[in-house]
Each structure stands twice: as C-alpha cells, then as structure tokens.
Amino acid sequence: MSVPDRDAARRQLAGLARWRPAEIAFWVAVLAAYALFPQRAALIAEVAVIALFALSLDLVLGYAGILTLGHAAFFGWGAYVAGIAASRGWEDPTLGLLLGGGTAGVLGLLGAPLVLRGGDLTRLMVTLGLATVLHELANRFTGLTGGADGLQGMVVGPLLGMFEFDLEGHVGAAYALAVLFLAFLLLRRIALSPFGWSLRAIRANPLRAAALGIPLRRRLVAAYTIGAALAGVAGALLAQVTQFVSLDVLSFQRSADGLLVLLIGGVGWLYGGLVGAVVFKLMQDLLSSLTPQYWQFWIGALLVVLVLLGRERPRAWIARLRRPAEGAAP
C-alpha cells in the first residue's frame, strides 16, 4: 500500500469518526430529558443502566458476533462486587464502579476461551450456563451475598466526595448518565478504531478476515473481555443507584431484556442500545401500568414481530430520515 493510500484510508476513518449534528442533538435531548422530568429521575437512571448494559452486549453480539444468552452473568457480577464492597466499608462509588467493571472483565477474560470454543449452539449453552452457575453461587454464599434475601447494609458514600445520593434520585440519575456517556465515548472510539473494523470483518466473514491476517481469536477474546467489563460497570451502577442487590441481577430475564433492547434499537450500531433502552423502558413502564399482569405477552409479541419484519427496519427508517445528511452512522 502506498503512502497516499494509507493517508486516504486514515482520513476516511477520521471522517467517519467525526461527530454528526444528529449525534450531538441526541445527547442534548438526553440532557434535556434529565432537566425536564425530574420526577422520573429513578426511571432515567434505570434507562441509563439498561442502555449501558445493551451497549456492552452490542459490542459482544453486534460487533464481534458472539451469540450469548447469559450476559447478565457479568452484569450481576459487577453488581455484587460493587454491592459487597459498599457493604464492607468501601463507600466511594467510583472505586466500586472500577472494582465491579474490572473484576467482571477478568471473569470475561477467563470465560472467553470456553465460550469461543464451539459453535453458536455451544456459545448459547455456555453463556447461559455461566449465568445460571453464578446465580446458584450467589444464592449459596449467603454470608457474602445475602442469598435470596438480597444484599443488605450497602452504604454508598457521596459521589466524588461531594454529592449525597438523594431520595428523589437526581444525583443517581446524573451519575448514571455521566457514566453512560463516558462508556459511550469509549465504545465509540473502539468501534471506529481499526480494532472495531476488524471485528466487523470477522463477523461478516471469519475465513476472509483470517486470510487478511486478522488474529481472529485474540480480537474476539478482547471484545468479549471489554464487553464483560462494561456489563460489570452497568451492574455496579445499578447496585449503587438502587443501593441494593438481589439475585435477579443474574436472572435470565436480564439477559433477555438486553437482547430485546438491542433488537428494538438495532444490532451493531452504538445508538441502537441507547435508543432501544429508551423505547424499551418507556414501553415496559406504559404496558406494565396498563396491564400489569400480561405485559410480558406484548414484549414477546414485539420480539417476534420485529424479527419477522427484519430487525434492520427501524434503523433503516432512521437512516432514511437522515439520508440527505449523507454518510453512515458509527
């Protein structure tokens, strides 16, 4: 490859990495939602947590193409680590967040060889199995986790030593949004780096990617580890904002929720997780107050219909809206 070519490629990548007006508008809207709906601060925090979880899942599923049914394993792990740290006197939220994310990343790194060992079916089973085993362990080690009663005695100190978490949840929501934004910046950087493009190449055609000299396995392990760490951060965030951890952070429902969010928003597209989380949570909130008993049916129906329609559809609509503005989104 000649030098001008390389420069052109670099310029092309840099061009893709530029912030588009629509993206800036999106984040302004997020800020506005926070300012305009102080009464729904708790809901906003919950949306942010789900969005972060969906982002981490998207890296694994959408970018690296690793089929998983048990991403909640890392989410729950992060939640328990942060929760246990907070109940043992490590009150600083930032520390808890790093601990939760870091250890979840290590867990992902250790689990990756097993997950990547087989085909799609094996991956489904191993990921689901890992989450189930963790659930069982958390239930078993009552002394550490509180077991089925949930983890008690969490004391989360003031954020950055200044802002006490309040009953209305305003500090919690701001904190959750800030963490989400930082994680998003990181993921955006990753997705637009050569590393991110190589993941997409692997997903599209592993054989050809290997022929191009991309180290498949190492890339996938790295993606899985980062995804696990971010899921851990999301879990830690949930634990700190709600100041409580119970076994359901490890449940299958969590993993399924993540999948649904991505399906709604679009897989393999960073804003997919964010948009999906907003739509999902609002819909759940609406449906569950309309028909508290059977909203699950409508969630399921939505999954089925979205798949049948083709899950690229919502994203295509957005793309069509934006077509005049040219260019693909990150």
Add this chain to the structure above:
Amino acid sequence: MLTVLFDGIAYGMVLFILACGLAVTLGLMNLVNLAHGAFAMAGGYAALVLVNAWGVPFLAALPLVFLATAALGALMERTLYVQVYARSHLDQVLFSVGLIFMAMAVVDYAAGPSQQFIRIPEALRGRIEVAGVGMGIYRLLVIGLCGAVALALHLALARTRFGSQLRAAVDDSRVARGLGINVGLIFTVTFAVGSGLAGLGGALGADILGLDPGFPLRFMIYFLIVVTVGGTASIPGAFLASLLLGIADVAGKYYLPSLGAFIIYGVMLAVLVWRPQGLFGRAGVR
C-alpha cells in the same frame, strides 16, 4: 443404590423425549428454536385439559396430546418458523425467546400461574420391588415409553425413505429439490414430529418435573445441554447424553446433596473441554 440408578434413568428418559425434537430441528434443520420448551408446556396443558376436564383416560390421552402438539407445531412452522429458516442464529434466538414470553403469558392468562397436576390413574401410582430394588410404576412406564420412542425415531431416521429424504434435504436443499423431494413438506413434518414429541414429554414429565407457566424457561438450559453434549447429529447421541445427564444429576444429588445444583453444569463443562463438538458430534461447526 440401584434405585438411584433407576431414578436417574427415568429422569434421563424424560429429558430425552423433551429434547430429542430440538436435537432434530437444531441438528438437521439448523434452526435454533429455544421455544421448544413451549411446545412441551403446551403438551402438558393439553394433557391437563384432556384428563382432568374431559375425563379422557391418561394413557389414551398421550397419543392425542402428541397429535395436538404436532398439529400446533405444523401450524407454527407453516406460518412463523418458515420465515426464519434462512435467518441468522441471532434472529432465531430472538424470535424464539419472544415466542417463549408469549406462550408463558398466554398460559398464565388461561390457566393461572400455579402448579398444575394431571390426574394419573391409581394403578400407576404404586411401587414394586424387584430383587430389593424399589421402582415406581409410573417411572417404569416412562422408561418403557421413551425407550420405544427413541428406538422408533432412530429407525425412522436411519432406515426409512423419509429419513434419507430428510438428510438429503438438510445436506443440500437445492439439490434435494432438484431430485423432486418436497423439502418444505419434509421440514414441516419433521418440525411437527419434534413438537409432538416435546408435547408428549411435557405430558409424561409433568408428574416428575411439574407444570406451570415458567416451564419453558426453567428447562431451556437442560435442553441446550442435552443437545450440545449429545452433539447435534444423531438420535443415539441425544439419547446417551440424556441418560448420562439424568443419571449424573440424580446420583450426584443423592451422594453429594450439597453440590446438587452444580453437577449438571460440571458435566457440561467437562464434556465441553474434552470434546467441544459434543460426545457424538461430527466435526464441522454448526
């Protein structure tokens, strides 16, 4: 000691009949249908209605349950599943998880969330002792029936014309079509039989495993383990995997009750490390 083995076999047999349909659709048709358990649940509830509400004798209800769930399976395949054959595994996973949620809500709405019991004739309730080994009559029946089903399935796939057509349709559906094989019909029949067997398993297993709206999710991991451990290629593979899991699970819980919950995952892990394609899998990634 032998009683434990006997119980393990019965448990494994139920697992087999529940999961064999999945082994076929997954292994042969390459369709990840996580909603397989929903068909099993449908079978269980069908048996419940037949036996408890309409007074059909339990044994006579079983074939009816098979037919009913097979018909349901055929209907679902023609209308819905046919749309996702060509899709990615991710789409299939999402689609079938959606179906699970819907099935659970529908059953919850129609029958309520609590545990249901199929009335089983008194004659099957008892227990016999043979050479000091206590055996439940119902479990004996389960073993007999499931064993027969397993044998019939294996023969049907390996020996009959339908079986070879199915294998041909799977290996290369375009060529099979060129040879005049009606691939669509074969897939429908296969799917229907798989669902029917799951339904039969749900009806037979309700007494051992329970029956409530949470059924499809609770047993999803078990199905996946059976299919993965057995390898997706053959009926004997799934059969032996089910037996292995059933016996390991029951014996493990008997001898090491404190580790009870983890044994089945231990088996899964060991097999995976030793043979990533499953015990009886053929090479080539599915």
Add this chain to the structure above:
Amino acid sequence: MNRRTLLAGAAGLPLAAAVLPRPALAQGTPFRIGLILSMTGPFASTGKQVEAAVRLYARQNPAFAGRPVEILLRDDGGAADATRRHAQELVVNEKVSALAGFVLTPHALAAAPIAARGRVPMVVMSAATATVTEASPFVVRTSQTTPQVTVPLAGWAAENGIRKAVTVVSDYGPGLDAEKWFGQRLGAAGGAVAEALRVPLANPDFAPFLQRARDAAPEAVFVFVPAGVGSIFMKQFAERGLKEAGIRLIALGDVLDDDILNGMGEPALGVISSHHYSAAHDSEANHRFVAAFREAAGMRPNFMAVGGYDGMALLRMAAEKAGTGAAGQALADAMKGLSWESPRGPVSIDATTRDIVQNVYIRRVERQGGELYNVEFATVPAVKDPAKAQG
C-alpha cells in the same frame, strides 16, 4: 404532568418540595396506597392473591377515616430494583400515604430505605424472613415469619413421639431459616435431625432427596419448599412409599397452600402442617371473608390473601386511630399495639418489633365437601416471632 410542573422541575423546585412539611390532609383527600406486587414472573400467583384481597377490602371499606381509598398497583416483575424504583416514585411523585405489598423478602428490603427516608409507613403483606421488620422503623408486617410458624410444628412433633427427623428444605434464605429453627426446637425437646437435606431451587426431580430421606429411616420428614414444587414433593413422597415405611410427613403451611391444595389430590391427604391461616378456619369472620373473596376473585383465599386483607385492615384502623390528617410517623406509630379479629383469628401488632403476633394452628389435610382443606386441630395461641424474642 402539566406545563407548570415541568417548569418547576427545570428550576429544581421538587427537591425543596419533598423536604417541606406536607399540609394537613383534610377529609376527602384520597388515602393513597402504593401497592407493589409481583404480578408477572414466578411469583405472580402471590401477587394475584394479595391484590384480590386488597381490592376486596377496599370495596368493603371504601373510605379510611373519611378519606376515599385509592390503590395504585405497580408490578415489580419479581425484580428488587424495580420494587425500589416503584416505591421511590410512589413516595416522591404520587405522595402515597403508605406503601404495601412486597411478595418476597428482597423486595421488602429494597424498598425499606425508601420508606424510612420518605417517612412513609410500609405494610409487608407477604415476605416472611424474620429480619424484614428490622430494616426500617416504618415497616410493619401482617403476614408471618418463617420461624414463627416453624417452631410450633417442631414442638408438636416432639410431643407426638417424633424423636428422629429428616429435614428437606429449599436451598435459599427462608428454607435455611426453617431448617435451623426446626432443628433447634426439636433438639431442645430431646429429638434430633438425622439429616438436613437442601434442595436446589431450580430442582425439578426430588427422587434422590427422597431416597436419601428414606434410607435414613426417620420417624418424620419435615419439608419446606415453595408451594408449587411442594406438591410435586408430596406426590413423589407417596409414590416412593415413604408412608408405608412408617415415615410421617410434616410441613410448613406454605407447602399446602390453599391456592393449589385441592389440585394435589390423594398424596396430600393426612399431611400435618403448621400455619397461621387456613381457608377452613372455623370462625364467623373467616366464613364471611372466604365467601366474599370467592365471589370477588373466583378462587379460594390463601395465607397471602389474608396477609393483604389484614394489611388493609391495619391501615384503616391506624388511620382512624391517628385521625384524618395523620401521615408518616403518626400513622406508623398508630399501628403499634393494634389488635383485631382477623379471618385467621385474633392478631395484634407487637408494639416494639412491629411484627405480627398471631395464633399458629396445627392442621391435617382432610376432604370436606368434596374439596381438600387444611383442617385445624390444635392451636398455639399468640405466637411472637421467636427470632426476635430470642434477641
């Protein structure tokens, strides 16, 4: 939400509004109860029972101390973080007078800090771990605690010649509680637990555990597993011939839940259990309650329904005792020491622990009028939660 609240919100006013003292509540202001239950997920049946009972009570008593009752139902889907968020929104946005419901212990524990910080009484209608009422001074319970119903059964067993028992419990908090208290009480009476078996929660087949229990040859097997799987347990107990081997089956009333008891059939007949409520409890108040509940909900009330019904009764009496305008601390204080005649018999709220004091009955499953019922034959009066009595 109207334009003004939006503007006010932008200015950060609600922050201040929540801390300001609330104006006295006049007659006619609704008495809002935030009811948080699991209406979906594995514990939906509990949610339905409690909801039906709460709505029944609200229909029978449409006003508390002159204020019309309004019930705001929220579904937590069995996830504790959702319980907490709903509690938060109900307290902050809806300004409820009380929180109620809480199917499982973690749900109650997740919401307890909200009740404490928002100074709103919280009536636990179902969760049964002893520690729940210690989580916040605003928590009051109208259900039962596991030790409270376990200890009388162990006492009964010891008095009826059971010296050697095997316990089979689900491997989670409440199960371990039951195992501990049963063993302690039986041990104090000179008996012993030969084997303490713990069944994984996601366990479908009881065969290996039952076989092990049988091989230990005890005089009785004590079982506490969730109601649904409990019936599978009893079936397999009967089929495995443990009864013929001379082993008695004793259980906590949860296993013989009125909701599903009738569907269990023969295997349940004759099983002895202890609990605070049976739909067959013979009293005028209970006959009326069961008839009204059946008419309203089309099912038999179980112990969770009675927890919901009594929770409402407690709120009404407290509201009337404290006066029309009372809220927060005053309302919570008014609950302490109240006593009344519930469908389950006489009950009262312990003034110091805020936990319920009630009779525990020993019952046997019998057929009455073609249906299976837990028929009470012995009463242990006014049992306090032993976990707290012990200190």
